[in-house]
Amino acid sequence: MNARTRLFAFSLVFLLQACAGGPQKAPKELLALNEAQMKIRSFQTRAFDVKDQNKVLRGVVASLQDLGFIVERANGPLGLVTAGKFGPNGHGFVELTVVVRAKGEEQTEVRVNALFNTKPIEDPKVYQNFFIAVERSLFNSRG
Amino acid sequence: MLTTTPNSKISSVQKPARLFRWLLLPIAVGLFSGCVQPMPKVQSFFEVTPQTAQHRALQTRMFDTSDEKELLSASAAVLQDLGFQVEESVKEVGMLRAAKERGAREYGQEIMQSFVFLLGLLGQTSILVPVDVHQQINATLVTRRSETDASRFSVRVLFHRSIWKGDGQSDRQYIPPGIQSLEMITDGKIYQQFFAKLSKSLFLEAHKI
Numbered sequence: 001m002n003a004r005t006r007l008f009a010f011s012l013v014f015l016l017q018a019c020a021g022g023p024q025k026a027p028k029e030l031l032a033l034n035e036a037q038m039k040i041r042s043f044q045t046r047a048f049d050v051k052d053q054n055k056v057l058r059g060v061v062a063s064l065q066d067l068g069f070i071v072e073r074a075n076g077p078l079g080l081v082t083a084g085k086f087g088p089n090g091h092g093f094v095e096l097t098v099v100v101r102a103k104g105e106e107q108t109e110v111r112v113n114a115l116f117n118t119k120p121i122e123d124p125k126v127y128q129n130f131f132i133a134v135e136r137s138l139f140n141s142r143g
Numbered sequence: 144m145l146t147t148t149p150n151s152k153i154s155s156v157q158k159p160a161r162l163f164r165w166l167l168l169p170i171a172v173g174l175f176s177g178c179v180q181p182m183p184k185v186q187s188f189f190e191v192t193p194q195t196a197q198h199r200a201l202q203t204r205m206f207d208t209s210d211e212k213e214l215l216s217a218s219a220a221v222l223q224d225l226g227f228q229v230e231e232s233v234k235e236v237g238m239l240r241a242a243k244e245r246g247a248r249e250y251g252q253e254i255m256q257s258f259v260f261l262l263g264l265l266g267q268t269s270i271l272v273p274v275d276v277h278q279q280i281n282a283t284l285v286t287r288r289s290e291t292d293a294s295r296f297s298v299r300v301l302f303h304r305s306i307w308k309g310d311g312q313s314d315r316q317y318i319p320p321g322i323q324s325l326e327m328i329t330d331g332k333i334y335q336q337f338f339a340k341l342s343k344s345l346f347l348e349a350h351k352i
Contacts, residue, residue, distance in 0.1 A: 054235065061236055061285055062299070065202075066195055067188070068327050070303055071283050076235020086305075086325035087183040094188045116185045129189035136191070 036122075043124040044114075046131045047107045048138060053079055056108040057100045059138035067133055069096075093117055096130075110134060201331055203299040204338045204349035205289065211237055214286050214296055214345070221340045227282055237286035247278035247306050273311035273318055280304055280328075297352065300337060302328040 050056050057079050064071055069083040079100035086093050096114040103109040112130055114121040121127075208214060212234065219229050219239055227241035252274040263270035281303040289295040303325055310320035342349040 057236060058285075058287055061238060062287060065283065065285060065299055065301055066191065066199060068198075068301070070281055070301070070325075071238060071240065071285070073231060074233040074236040074238050076233055081236075085188060086323070087188065092183050092185075092188075094185070116188075121185055123185060126185055126189050129186065129191075133189065133191055 040120075040122055041111075043127045045109060045111045046134075047103050047109045048135075049106065050108050050138065051106055053100055053102055053108050056110060056138065057081065060098050060100060060110060060134055063130075063133040063137040064098075066137060067130075069094075094121075198327070198329065199299070200352055201329070201334050202301055203297050203352050204341075205295050205297050205352055206342070206345065206347050206349060207295055208345070208347055209288075209294045209296065211286050211288070211296055214298060215239060217344045218284050218286070218298065218300075218341060221337065221344055222282055222284070224340065225337070227280075239282075239284040241282045241284075243280050245278050245280065247275040249275060268314045269312055270314065271310075271312040271318075273308040273320070275306045276309040276320075277307040278304055298338075298341065298349075300334065302333060302337075304328055 048056055054076065057074075057076065060081055061071055061074065064081070064083045067085070069085045071081060071083045073082045074080065081098040081100075082096070083098075084093065084095040094114060094116050095118075096112055099111045101109050101111070110131070112127065114126060114130070206214060215232070215234065215237060219232065219241075222229060222239065222241045225243075227243045229239060229241045231240040232238070256272050256274050259270050259272050282300055283303075284298065284300040287297050287299070289297060304327075305323055305325045307321055307323050311318035338349045
């Protein structure tokens with residue numbers, strides 16, 4: 001083995017090391033709730049003084065139509081809606097899941113999770129805007 | 144004054160080609176600036192725009208019926224007549240989602256592609272602008288009881304068009320196929336046609352909101 005081959009073998013070992021990472025362990029905090037997540041959850045949730053869950057669910061669907069989303073799936077009994085929308089010229093993709101549940105006797109709670117290019121949206125302004133649209137379609141619906 | 148050396152002769156022959164190459168650069172940049180767009184802000188996806196109310200009026204009609212089931216099944220039948228495949232139907236929410244696939248090849252785009260390609264050849268580079276090859280039309284239809292008059296129902300339908308582009312090339316960089324874009328159809332005629340068909344199948348008049 002000459003010096004050149006030895007050098008080659010040596011560098012090859014270094015190069016291939018990246019491939020043999022071994023099984024990676026899932027981080028311990030993967031499923032733990034931290035403070036930031038609790039905060040985001042509060043942005044994502046809003047209670048409405050409407051008893052009828054189905055009415056709220058339909059209000060959510062109507063507001064999604066107002067915002068130009070494609071409602072992909074809906075489930076009446078579970079109060080679930082998933083929707084998606086592309087940005088102009090296919091740049092950026094937003095997808096969201098909405099869950100509508102009863103909150104106590106008189107209220108209905110709406111929880112929304114939104115992703116932008118598969119990353120969770122953490123900007124509270126986005127959720128505020130969404131709930132403004134829901135509110136409008138729930139209380140100002142015409143006709 | 145002018146002394147010509149063999150060297151400068153060669154360069155004067157090459158000059159037009161080189162000049163053309165330099166000219167081509169701004170042209171290519173101009174052409175491709177249409178393709179490269181900054182990523183839109185997340186907030187813009189959730190904002191109600193001045194067009195929102197306009198679109199709503201275009202896409203919504205009121206019907207004098209309280210039979211939501213009939214309204215939904217008639218809508219499904221109209222969508223079927225228009226060549227759509229119903230993919231999702233949820234009675235409790237009053238929702239239908241349907242889609243149809245179509246080719247999206249347009250004559251003008253391919254002429255433009257060949258023109259840019261020839262222009263690129265002259266500048267000794269290869270530019271292949273991706274063209275639209277496939278499209279899907281999505282229809283999302285939602286029925287909703289009127290707030291003010293329980294004997295009336297509104298129907299709102301949204302048509303979206305998604306387009307898939309073929310592959311392309313810019314100099315040595317390959318542009319992969321499948322770049323997708325999605326736009327809402329805002330042509331009033333499409334919606335008018337749909338509601339005309341729906342009111343015919345329901346034997347009911349469609350009222351504008």
